[in-house]
Amino acid sequence: xxxxxxxxxxxxxxxxxxxxxxxxxxxxxxxxxxxxxxxxxxxxxxxxxxxxxxxxxxxxxxxxxxxxxxxxxxxxxxxxxxxxxxxxxxxxxxxxxxxxxxxxxxxxxxxxxxxxxxxxxxxxxxxxxxxxxxxx
Amino acid sequence: xxxxxxxxxxxxxxxxxxxxxxxxxxxxxxxxxxxxxxxxxxxxxxxxxxxxxxxxxxxxxxxxxxxxxxxxxxxxxxxxxxxxxxxxxxxxxxxxxxxxxxxxxxxxxxxxxxxxxxxxxxxxxxxxxxxxxxxxxxxxxxxxxxxxxxxxxxxxxxxxxxxxxxxxxxxxxxxxxxxxxxxxxxxxxxxxxxxxxxxxxxxxxxxxxxxxxxxxxxxxxxxxxxxxxxxxxxxxxxxxxxxxxxxxx
Amino acid sequence: xxxxxxxxxxxxxxxxxxxxxxxxxxxxxxxxxxxxxxxxxxxxxxxxxxxxxxxxxxxxxxxxxxxxxxxxxxxxxxxxxxxxxxxxxxxxxxxxxxxxxxxxxxxxxxxxxxxxxxxxxxxxxxxxxxxxxxxxxxxxxxxxxxxxxxxxxxxxxxxxxxxxxxxxxxxxxxxxxxxxxxxxxxxxxxxxxxxxxxxxxxxxxxxxxxxxxxxxxxxxxxxxxxxxxxxxxxxxxxxxxxxxxxxxxxxxxxxxxxxxxxxxxxxxxxxxxxxxxxxxxxxxxxxxxxxxxxxxxxxxxxxxxxxxxxxxxxxxxxxxxxxxxxxxxxxxxxxxxxxxxxxxxxxxxxxxxxxxxxxxxxxxxxxxxxxxxxxxxxxxxxxxxxxxxxxxxxxxxxxxxxxxxxxxxxxxxxxxxxxxxxxxxxxxxxxxxxxxxxxxxxxxxxxxxxxxxxxxxxxxxxxxxxxxxxxxxxxxxxxxxxxxxxxxxxxxxxxxxxxxxxxxxxxxxxxxxxxxxxxxxxxxxxxxxxxxxxxxxxxxxxxxxxxxxxxxxxxxxxxxxxxxxxxxxxxxxxxxxxxx
Numbered sequence: 001x002x003x004x005x006x007x008x009x010x011x012x013x014x015x016x017x018x019x020x021x022x023x024x025x026x027x028x029x030x031x032x033x034x035x036x037x038x039x040x041x042x043x044x045x046x047x048x049x050x051x052x053x054x055x056x057x058x059x060x061x062x063x064x065x066x067x068x069x070x071x072x073x074x075x076x077x078x079x080x081x082x083x084x085x086x087x088x089x090x091x092x093x094x095x096x097x098x099x100x101x102x103x104x105x106x107x108x109x110x111x112x113x114x115x116x117x118x119x120x121x122x123x124x125x126x127x128x129x130x131x132x133x134x135x136x
Numbered sequence: 137x138x139x140x141x142x143x144x145x146x147x148x149x150x151x152x153x154x155x156x157x158x159x160x161x162x163x164x165x166x167x168x169x170x171x172x173x174x175x176x177x178x179x180x181x182x183x184x185x186x187x188x189x190x191x192x193x194x195x196x197x198x199x200x201x202x203x204x205x206x207x208x209x210x211x212x213x214x215x216x217x218x219x220x221x222x223x224x225x226x227x228x229x230x231x232x233x234x235x236x237x238x239x240x241x242x243x244x245x246x247x248x249x250x251x252x253x254x255x256x257x258x259x260x261x262x263x264x265x266x267x268x269x270x271x272x273x274x275x276x277x278x279x280x281x282x283x284x285x286x287x288x289x290x291x292x293x294x295x296x297x298x299x300x301x302x303x304x305x306x307x308x309x310x311x312x313x314x315x316x317x318x319x320x321x322x323x324x325x326x327x328x329x330x331x332x333x334x335x336x337x338x339x340x341x342x343x344x345x346x347x348x349x350x351x352x353x354x355x356x357x358x359x360x361x362x363x364x365x366x367x368x369x370x371x372x373x374x375x376x377x378x379x380x381x382x383x384x385x
Numbered sequence: 386x387x388x389x390x391x392x393x394x395x396x397x398x399x400x401x402x403x404x405x406x407x408x409x410x411x412x413x414x415x416x417x418x419x420x421x422x423x424x425x426x427x428x429x430x431x432x433x434x435x436x437x438x439x440x441x442x443x444x445x446x447x448x449x450x451x452x453x454x455x456x457x458x459x460x461x462x463x464x465x466x467x468x469x470x471x472x473x474x475x476x477x478x479x480x481x482x483x484x485x486x487x488x489x490x491x492x493x494x495x496x497x498x499x500x501x502x503x504x505x506x507x508x509x510x511x512x513x514x515x516x517x518x519x520x521x522x523x524x525x526x527x528x529x530x531x532x533x534x535x536x537x538x539x540x541x542x543x544x545x546x547x548x549x550x551x552x553x554x555x556x557x558x559x560x561x562x563x564x565x566x567x568x569x570x571x572x573x574x575x576x577x578x579x580x581x582x583x584x585x586x587x588x589x590x591x592x593x594x595x596x597x598x599x600x601x602x603x604x605x606x607x608x609x610x611x612x613x614x615x616x617x618x619x620x621x622x623x624x625x626x627x628x629x630x631x632x633x634x635x636x637x638x639x640x641x642x643x644x645x646x647x648x649x650x651x652x653x654x655x656x657x658x659x660x661x662x663x664x665x666x667x668x669x670x671x672x673x674x675x676x677x678x679x680x681x682x683x684x685x686x687x688x689x690x691x692x693x694x695x696x697x698x699x700x701x702x703x704x705x706x707x708x709x710x711x712x713x714x715x716x717x718x719x720x721x722x723x724x725x726x727x728x729x730x731x732x733x734x735x736x737x738x739x740x741x742x743x744x745x746x747x748x749x750x751x752x753x754x755x756x757x758x759x760x761x762x763x764x765x766x767x768x769x770x771x772x773x774x775x776x777x778x779x780x781x782x783x784x785x786x787x788x789x790x791x792x793x794x795x796x797x798x799x800x801x802x803x804x805x806x807x808x809x810x811x812x813x814x815x816x817x818x819x820x821x822x823x824x825x826x827x828x829x830x831x832x833x834x835x836x837x838x839x840x841x842x843x844x845x846x847x848x849x850x851x852x853x854x855x856x857x858x859x860x861x862x863x864x865x866x867x868x869x870x871x872x873x874x875x876x877x878x879x880x881x882x883x884x885x886x887x888x889x890x891x892x893x894x895x896x897x898x899x900x901x902x903x904x905x906x907x908x909x910x911x912x913x914x915x916x917x918x919x920x921x922x923x924x925x926x927x928x929x930x931x932x933x934x935x936x937x938x939x940x941x942x943x944x945x946x947x948x949x950x951x952x953x954x955x956x957x958x959x960x961x962x963x964x965x
Contacts, residue, residue, distance in 0.1 A: 169725075199431065269499065
């Protein structure tokens with residue numbers, strides 16, 4: 001624990017261990033949630049590379065896609081997808097807590113806000129799935 | 137017939153004599169309706185009068201008896217021995233606070249932060265007493281009531297890893313109390329509390345671990361208070377960028 | 386214990402609960418030239434005010450009147466309350482309720498936005514303001530947080546006052562132990578206000594927190610101030626068996642029923658009926674506390690109460706109120722019952738029994754909060770003005786904290802403005818005497834007696850001889866036991882020799898105070914040969930206005946206390962028979 005506070009003699013200042021986050025399930029879940037950002041960042045770079053390749057023409061695009069077809073990258077993308085889903089789910093669950101919506105006198109039940117967020121997610125995902133995958 | 141017993145492993149620390157805390161084991165009678173506090177009182181009254189801890193109301197409303205029980209911040213007056221049977225039960229001082237002695241921690245930091253967030257009703261003009269109460273509808277009361285239930289027990293600070301790693305963080309209870317006043321329809325002091333909340337050691341140090349709300353014995357949900365304060369803080373910042381001439385609320 | 390530094394303020398307040406904080410704010414607002422200190426053995430938000438649940442009474446509605454509130458209070462006090470004081474109290478109460486609302490207290494509200502009021506025991510009209518069922522909690526936190534606004538209010542958190550400094554016949558401050566490091570200091574002051582609460586812990590079953598050990602009463606008592614009406618100890622009819630945890634009277638105000646083991650609402654047998662479905666003010670479960678507690682004991686004598694591991698109890702039935710109302714107005718009651726007796730009051734009745742709750746008696750003060758000792762003031766449960774007389778009505782004491790906290794704060798402030806500074810030379814000698822006494826009596830104590838043993842014997846003796854029903858033989862036995870315990874106390878042994886945060890020394894000093902308070906209670910009770918309010922004697926079952934329409938005053942001596950008397954001030958309400 002950094003000693004930003006002035007130290008008083010006789011007091012014992014406990015230090016946090018580096019493994020503090022293993023001591024409670026809530027902490028572990030938090031660290032995983034935060035760690036997902038690393039995977040999503042890498043995925044974002046991968047995506048930008050893909051977009052850049054598209055701009056460069058069909059040969060460059062084919063080359064990049066070929067490299068991404070390797071087992072290593074496929075595994076990474078699966079994990080990144082799982083983590084992105086986990087992050088999205090935890091994020092939406094928290095919107096009920098963070099966003100207070102009032103209709104007149106009554107507060108909209110938080111569960112409804114969360115359900116709304118999930119519903120919107122599903123609708124948009126299905127639409128994109130249809131537009132990009134099914135139609136082509 | 138010998139009575140069933142349960143073991144408590146209790147932290148002892150004598151300032152000036154010990155360089156660091158040690159653990160001492162005590163065997164106490166196991167009674168189904170006893171709480172950990174009853175066990176500590178038994179030890180102090182019958183076994184070792186030097187065991188030192190804070191307590192008062194024994195009904196979960198004064199906030200004195202917060203300690204770590206098996207690594208979880210709890211009010212020892214509400215932690216029943218039967219939930220830890222057969223034990224042993226580890227009783228340690230509240231995490232993330234300097235230890236004065238045994239199970240007693242120093243609360244000066246929180247008391248300073250409490251004052252810093254200006255937890256009192258601030259108004260441009262006061263209504264004279266003769267004109268009666270400020271009208272407040274039941275719905276307006278509901279908007280902040282939950283955040284007014286804080287008993288200042290500090291379990292949230294013990295559960296917050298940010299406070300443990302960076303103790304300059306204003307912390308869950310203090311921010312929740314600031315939010316309580318910000319949400320009170322009678323209050324007009326948001327602009328005085330906002331600078332404290334919007335510092336980096338204010339709401340922005342919080343990474344929404346959420347354990348503070350998990351351990352809160354009064355269901356105050358300080359995590360919600362902090363995130364909502366982030367939303368209003370961010371909105372204020374955006375508005376001040378877009379309309380630098382506009383006055384803040 | 387070492388170091389001998391002096392601190393100095395104009396007004397020094399001992400006790401950081403509702404009365405102490407209100408007095409501090411009142412003193413700060415009286416003059417901005419005053420330096421004010423609040424000294425408390427616990428952080429202020431831990432004060433026992435925090436546990437009060439039901440509400441705070443004041444005349445707020447058009448269907449009410451000051452005279453009605455005064456009459457209810459005086460009637461409830463069994464005509465022992467000083468009527469001029471009660472008149473001032475009811476008059477100032479509404480303004481205090483509004484003031485604390487302006488300071489942020491989250492009172493429960495009616496749909497139109499006004500503060501709500503509910504029914505409470507002994508009140509003719511609904512006049513009890515409430516903040517759900519945690520009124521004391523919300524009032525204390527509102528006062529504490531508001532007190533943080535004032536830079537001139539300095540706090541001494543976790544300091545224990547060990548004795549008053551009396552110099553030239555005037556109270557000039559006090560000596561206190563700083564728990565954090567075990568050092569002993571003098572704090573000089575031109576005026577001292579004691580707001581340190583009552584002493585319910587002299588009894589074994591009590592709603593009171595551990596800190597309610599009568600320290601403030603003992604401080605004044607030892608300095609020569611009398612303790613008034615100490616024999617009047619209130620039993621609250623509905624505490625949880627075993628722990629004694631309070632189940633608020635509001636649960637009856639909302640319509641709860643008390644039933645014996647046959648499921649029968651027994652109060653109708655005691656001239657409190659008829660039993661109605663909805664609560665009727667002053668009837669049945671809304672009768673005054675002393676009468677309800679006696680009814681319970683009589684049911685027990687008739688064999689109609691339940692028997693449990695912690696003795697006899699009856700049922701408080703809230704089931705017919707429904708979950709919605711319970712969760713809105715009695716959520717804390719539900720939580721307490723579930724946590725501590727495993728009962729959900731929405732589905733099952735709560736086991737309850739009378740437990741000690743409040744001391745009507747205390748340091749004798751006048752209508753401004755001034756005690757007979759110059760420079761010493763008192764307010765709150767530790768004081769006896771008296772508005773509560775022989776029996777207090779529920780929800781009057783939270784109001785009392787505000788009204789008399791303010792009065793004492795203002796009176797002390799005005800006195801301090803006039804008085805010249807306290808001379809520090811004579812103080813130094815008094816402090817080193819005190820240091821030596823604390824060292825010999827407590828820190829180095831190595832006798833054979835255990836604190837817990839003496840404490841428990843005292844509590845047992847008090848319950849046996851000074852409980853709900855008293856008689857001469859029982860009280861004499863208790864007085865004798867207390868004298869013996871006082872002698873045995875000189876022989877206590879402490880294990881804790883550390884200076885830092887020595888709570889064993891504190892426990893010993895608290896027991897010292899409790900023995901004084903217990904002796905005042907038992908001896909005052911012995912000499913009052915009548916039954917009035919909460920003091921009920923089987924050998925003198927009737928009220929005797931000819932001999933005892935007067936307050937008892939207990940003065941400390943080297944042996945048992947000397948009891949004297951003070952007439953009751955009657956203005957407009959002549960004593961009559963107390964029937965509900």
